[in-house]
Amino acid sequence: MVTATRNTSDRKQEIVDVAVKLFLKRGVAQTSMRDLAKAIGVTTGSLYHHFRSKDEIIDFVVQRGAKSVDRLMEFRRNLGNVSPTEALRECLNYWLRHIHAARNYSVFWVREAHLIARSMYLQPIQKTTQDFINFFTDLINEGVKDGEFEVTNPALVAFNIWALAQEWGLRKWVRNMFTIDEFIEQQTGFIIKQISPGRVQANRMPYELGVNE
């Protein structure tokens, strides 16, 4: 460090960045203000100059993550008037890349939503999740109306997208198994195939359970 003092917003940013890294690695509860200070190379006193409490740091991170679905919606609007299939492809690509690139910021707070359960954090987290499910449900419903998709329960597909994105962000072992490009390409293929019209004839169909019936 060259100067004894620094720009406030720089330091604030640094605190948040390092905090997120530690939160993701060890969990929010297991990351103490002392740990955080040590990782940055300052003392706790300094931390409390920039943030009034640990909660305020957490809140800062949560608020940032909560904006991600808004950006997804904006992305979809900017696509303009494309077919539902193309919109779905593009949005899947956008979202999975977003989760991959920003996994430090976007994932930990979903994992820990219940652990840091206070209304202050829970409300934006629940809203974000709900917005996400609604967004993809609507998108798939458009395709159903156009006849491009055929699916009984669009919300379940939306849930599946949510689930696979979350797990991709959370689990390092998955990211070691596939590249992000493979992952996106094949998952997109799977999702599209799931909801494409036309029954796929399996060699046997031994049960009364029909597909999507």
Next chain:
Amino acid sequence: MVTATRNTSDRKQEIVDVAVKLFLKRGVAQTSMRDLAKAIGVTTGSLYHHFRSKDEIIDFVVQRGAKSVDRLMEFRRNLGNVSPTEALRECLNYWLRHIHAARNYSVFWVREAHLIARSMYLQPIQKTTQDFINFFTDLINEGVKDGEFEVTNPALVAFNIWALAQEWGLRKWVRNMFTIDEFIEQQTGFIIKQISPGRVQANRMPYELGVNE
């Protein structure tokens, strides 16, 4: 309570059961021995009579969860010589019902694997996950050999099964959206459709990305 003292193994069981409930609800780190004692209606001194440490309680729970994949494999062996499609259907049904019924026991430690990261817990957790992925990968590969399935990357399908089961167990909001029966039936349909041979012709196929290519 009728008697002042109780059977040791009963109490041990009770401690573990209540501990798991609290772990799932609030997280391991946020569950103190005081909380646990209070929830059971004893004092911490009593807890330490049955377990030498909090870690020993956690370990007990983790070990129990680690057995679940072994039972899945046993279930599959007992199915005998059925077609891969039927085996997949049955195993999916078995696993999702297991996760649903035992979600308190089977899910929390996967969520918190990184948070309680010590080699002592991590090793069985990683092994369990790996066994699970390998199990479904093998099962799908059988079907590919028989021509019942057609898929480039069976491990990715196995991952998807893992992901949707995990999220089902972890997220109450999903369980409010669907019944477990709906969930199993439709997810099974999705998975089978994903890996069934034959291209589904979408109305448009605007990209160079082929399905499973």
Next chain:
DNA sequence: GTCTATATAAGGATAGAC
């Protein structure tokens, strides 16, 4: 087997010097 009381450590937060 369970209790009370307490040792010991760790974490959040603050006061005040520089």
Next chain:
DNA sequence: GTCTATCCTTATATAGAC
């Protein structure tokens, strides 16, 4: 803006009585 020093609370864990 950062430091040192410290308060206060909570947590794990133990000792010893009943």
